[in-house]
């Protein structure tokens with residue numbers, strides 16, 4: 001019968017057979033999928049693997065540091081960390097259309113990735129943490145025949161000219177199975193239990209033009225929200241929770257004064273594969289506590305709303 005230990009052993013043998021003495025590069029995003037793929041491949045071929053972490057400056061608070069610490073220091077995986085935040089934020093200046101944002105980030109990601117891959121001397125194979133739902137959802141979508149709802153930049157994204165064979169050990173797995181595999185590989189719960197995070201990062205959680213200031217603001221809001229969710233013991237019951245920084249300013253009152261600051265939305269959903277999702281039913285006391293902390297602790301945000309849309313008809317991310 002099928003077991004995760006069996007899958008691990010089979011995949012390791014398969015990776016070794018496919019790669020031989022070749023060299024593999026893997027794009028690491030800090031997310032669950034690429035992390036598990038990297039650790040599995042590292043277990044199979046050790047230092048024949050180099051991971052490239054393209055940091056677009058649109059990650060959650062403290063995340064970049066955590067990626068480096070975990071993979072380089074704890075797992076001893078060869079890791080290139082490229083801080084390309086200036087490049088990405090520069091290219092996103094004034095870009096408001098969600099698909100243009102996604103395509104801009106996707107294109108730059110490939111450019112920077114290629115640059116770093118060349119710098120480490122190239123490779124014969126490219127590893128990706130592609131999952132089964134990614135494979136399906138990028139081909140068509142539940143919303144209708146061959147309609148692209150959103151272009152996922154991390155699926156089959158690299159150009160032909162890189163001429164590398166793909167190593168995709170997670171291609172037949174669903175998210176919950178990837179997590180199980182991660183546990184099987186001894187990976188810390190902080191990484192494998194983490195909520196999914198989109199490749200384009202906070203850029204698609206800032207409707208309208210993205211700036212470094214807005215990204216910094218959103219990181220603060222998001223980290224308060226996640227901290228409260230963890231404290232309440234709700235993190236694992238939720239598929240994905242995050243904040244969105246809205247492109248509106250609203251009037252508020254603080255002490256004796258009037259404020260005219262930005263509004264944000266909180267989102268939390270339950271799901272099994274991200275294809276459909278239900279709103280997480282927080283109790284009001286929780287929501288008002290989070291709202292109170294955000295408005296009091298994050299200067300520049302004076303209003304908090306909760307998104308109560310399920311998928312469909314909404315999508316999980318706002319863009």
Ligand code: XMP
Nearest residue numbers: 152153154196197198199200274315316317
């Ligand atoms: P939507 O917003 O389409 O999201 O309901 C479904 C799931 O996919 C994630 N998502 C992405 N993941 N690259 C990714 O790796 C992307 O470009 C991307 N866009 C959305 C989203 O966070 C949710 O878990």
